[in-house]
Amino acid sequence: MKTANKKAALKINGGSSFIRNKGDLLFYVLLLLIPITQIAIFYFGVNFQNILMSFQTYSTSENTFYWDAAANFNRFAKELKDPNFWLMIKDSFIVWIFTQLAGTVLALFFSYYIFKKRKLYNFFKFVLFLPSIIPGLLLVLIFQSFANNALPAFLEHIGTTLKPILTDSKNYFTVVTVFTIWVGFGSQVLVYSGAMNQIPDSMLEAGKLDGASSFTEFIQLVVPYIMPTVATFIIAGIATIFTNQNNLFSFYGSSLPGADKTIGYYLYYLVDASGQGMSNYCYASFLGLISTCVAAPLTLLVRRSLRKVGEK
């Protein structure tokens, strides 16, 4: 049986000949059934209409979609000439860099702290994970109440004032981005500290015997060991460059205090802003398609680069 399995596995890996063992074939098919069904339903099924809508326009008065490939393209061409569109692209990358890259680095440090069971590690674990168990919109309301009511009242009490941080057009984007990093921290810390717990004690002890400091242990032993987990987070995060609304819609709805926004927010705005109905659905689909065209090769490129880093 073991030999048969090995043969089947070799055939699968080799990919050149048919799997002879029917049991293995059935197992293989069943194994693939779930992800294939998922992709069929949740990607092709859901996006099929979206892809069609990218080449259509919608008439509210007639409640009908019409084929018009040029309409969305022309609107996109107009937006490309608008400095605000490029500001939106820049902001989307800033949010990605801070939430995915800077956030990952910080999460790794905190995870290591918790993994090493340093002072108050359980408290930090609880505090960092807390935002993940409270619904995002509730956290937004709590933060809004803190920023709009509690903080000004406290500052007034101690005899000073502060411009409302959430409505200040110059700072709102930074404030909301910091909030997004904070609320996204918990899940990363949980996964990374879980991955760190899988590191064999013998490997860490060997490091100690070689005189490795905590920092060396973290950089040379811990991070390389959990690199596949980190890489997964980074690769999955690429797609969020164009979908992350950075909690802007949750905080402001369609009334932003300034021009800074992400593509993700813009997509939310197009499909959900009050009173616009389905008039923007087609353009939002077109923009989504363009985003996929940029994000998909970027994801493959980053995946390949990270694999090369791993091989080294």
Added chain:
Amino acid sequence: MKKNVVLFIGALTSISVLTGCGRQSSSSESVDSTKAQLTINTFDGGIGDKWLKNAARRFEEANAERTDFEEGRVGVQIHVGKARYADMTTQDLNDDIYFQEGFDYYIMGNNNKFADITDVLTTPNPNDNNKTILDKIDVNLRNYMNRDGKYYAVPFYDGIYGLVYNKSLFEEKEFYLKNDGTRTGDPSEFGTGPNGVQGDWDDGLPKTYEEFGQMMTWMRNDGITPFVYSSDKDMSNYTHRMLDSFWSDDEGYDQINLNYTLSGTANNIVSGFEGDTPITNSVDISVSNGYELSKQLGLYNALRFARNYLVGNNSDNFDSGASVDIAQQKFIGRKGIVNCAMLVEGTWWENEARSTIESAKKYGDTNYGLMAIPKSDASKVGEDATFMNVNRSYGFINKASKHMKLAKEFFAFLHTDAELEAFTKETNMTRALEYTVSDSVKSTLSTYARDLVAIKESEHVKIFSPYSSHKFEIDNTGFFSIETYPWKTNSYSSNPVTKFIDDMSLSARTYFEDHASYVTNYWPQQ
């Protein structure tokens, strides 16, 4: 212990998730199965449901012996519930009749939520002097709601945004103006107000932007904050909707209407500036060049008012409340001490702030009023006022109603002149329909509501409904959305007042030019 903590967190999470769901109508009244049943759902907000409950009782009493609504049942029982929907267009609707807000007429229709009520709107009602409901609807709204000759809803309440002012404070501190522009608190000395007519609702109020600015200086010098607004994200649009009326007032009814007909000659299109003075010319407007209307002088003047007078260069001009409740509380005052003269609000504010007003009454009665729109310059004093009625609330019958005959009859009953007047009496508000309010009812209204009725009845005031029946505008609701269109810019979102408050270095002209550039650049293709 750990188990309890886990259970507690789980319960907390569940409650949090559930609170995010939309609320459905609820009525605690038990069902009387001997009577025909009808359920009504109204907006859970400032208007309340008392008016509807009272109307329902009157209808029940008048039809107590009717047997033709439902077989085997005598009389009618009407249940009234309240609800607030995040997005009504996608919800399953279970009640027979709705009076709700914040949805688009066309989108609701496209989603099959509306019953066809053309017969209810067009049939003369013998119980209402043979009037039709359609005759009571503003012409722009009537044309907009006409879908291939059919009608599906009736506008609910007037959505006029503006400055509410404290009449008692104005009298006490002498913030009213004489005709020569000096201050007074004596009603016998009040000037004509911007409409130039002595003895009507706007007497003593500033005639021009200049006088308004002067009045604000008096307020600041007396330690009074001129105005307060809500900075809540859902209510911050009150400030730019208030400006809508400044725009319409400066342009006048016919010129503002060009934005919604896209046909005719625009007389005041800004083609450039000589120093700070705008140069204007006339432009023939059509669908292909409708973006020229984004340069209407009225828009510039409204921005100039917001920038130079309302916000000014002085942060003592305004205060903000994190929610409408807080803004209202700041305006009404605490323990009889009033520090704020005006509030940016909508017509429903008094109903919404009822408990705060009631608790303030123990320190003395206070009268409130609706601030008139001052004219951009003295030469315009005496011209008729034009208020913008930014209404997005409707009453309609659910297409899925199983009690259509009864629903239609009750719906017609609610829109008789007598019931419309009763609505005003009970809510201190006005329906977005044409009807008269008797002197005896007027005497029972608050001073603010009396101002509302006065502007609806005045021959010197026009109420403009910003609705287009033009296919081009309806098909591009995203671009022409009433929420954003009049003030949208490339860089500053769509709220000039809060933008000027945030950035006092920004000029009205820069905002105006950015708005024109945005509209020109993104004008939809035909």
